[in-house]
Amino acid sequence: MGWLAYLVGIFLPYVALAVFVAGFIYRVVCWSRAPRHLPWELFPYPRTAGERVGEMVMEVVSLRSLKLHNKNIWLPSLLMHWGIYLVAGWLFLVLVGCPVGLLGYLGGLAAAGGSLWMFAKRLCRGLKILSTPVEYLNLLLVFLISAGGIISGFFGEGPAVREYAVGLLSLAPRLPSRPSLLWEIFFLEIFLLYLPFGRMIHFAAKYFTYHRVKWGESH
Template sequence: MNSLEGFVTGPMVYLAIAVFTVVTAYKVHAIMNMPRHLRWDLYPVPHQGPEGSKYQKVDFYKLPKQFSLTHELKEMGEEIFFIKRAFLNNRKIWRGSYLLHLGFYIGTAWLALLVAGAVMEIAGVRVSAAGGLASLIYYLTIAAGVASFVFGLAGTLWLFHLRVHDEEMQAVSDAVSYMNLGLMLLLFGTGFAAWLFADPTFALLRAQVAGLLTFTAVPVQDSLIAWQMFWFSVFLLYLPFSRMMHFAAKYFFYHNIMWDDEPLKAGSDMEKDITGYLSYSVEWSARHIKHRGNWAEQVASRPEREVDKK
């Protein structure tokens, strides 16, 4: 094993996992800690259930809080697992996007299976076709890995095709969109190539995972394994800095904006927070803004007739 392969299959993977975890957590934390915004609901709001918006009732503010977990989970499930909105509104993109997302979902399960298999190997249970739980892990790992690579590649290629050949898609696509797709091609492509040419049962990769879990350097049997792990690490390193972080941000789009119908209650934390925001000093420069006044002062002030102002 040369030193570069040793770096790629060891320290680089640890680094990628650490960066991914820390930056993702930081970004999510930053989103969560932004100021509460004014209401910007978009209907229907699923957790309001079949009765729909409370605004449809006289004295709606006296009604108990509506929260149908079933309806919310159903809508979330349809969006997460089937990308419902794209299916309904943009079938062309959905075909590629859905395959690509399937690639990621199944790929995540594949990683979990690899880790599970590696833990079993460390515990002395050989993961093979011989029977029992180990054989289930063995076969599921192969099935999930292959499905992930195939779906991921198919979805990526379809989206590439659209961005290159569809005029409307070309018009909006920036260089980053192409680079993101290129990176996913390398991610799924090297995985697929490694499986096809070097590691048909994922035994070699499982051994690498076991090595990572036990902080032991494992010799790389085939450079395709190193390439596969290299692009996986690059992807992880890049992911939280990219727009693909929507996998986490999407939660906030839905729950904190479109579906956020939480009313302000007297004495609530929300009221305290917003009262605090009213002391922020406003820097906007237009003439109708009170110079350096805070939000409370802005609201209490009245602009002069602008034509009278020098």
């Protein structure tokens, strides 16, 4: 168990982070070099920087386009996304020394419930023929991470998580004080390794989707 704990808790975090950063940069470079779409201004779109930021924020917060084009999965998707936002907010507060365990648990419940709901939706007849195995894999991964954080008590261990994260960031890594947290750390490492090469990286493509495609801008 000693070497396995060292592998998951000390070695793999740096590997996962390096792969994530390299993969993220690679995908962004590929998007930036893609041929420009033919600009067809068929509808009014925001011209000023403030209007464009507002448009993108509204899309991220409400998933308005999904509601418009595929209302059947809008609510479970919104629940899952807001769960992820809450977990990310909890992690930020943990890192700055203000852990709010309730925020993490609420985010975990929302992400787990939303991903499970989405999984069930995609098994229904109408969506099953349109769903690919990778979409089920994405939902399963989100469910495992969020449910694992609840079951392992990860969201209630803010100080221990902060101590571990600070150790990694300061290049003085130490194993977490609670060995059970290693399971959640392992799932997060798998998530980071997979994220740049799967469809969940779409959050990073929002700029290009809006400026290069939807709004037809070259810059």
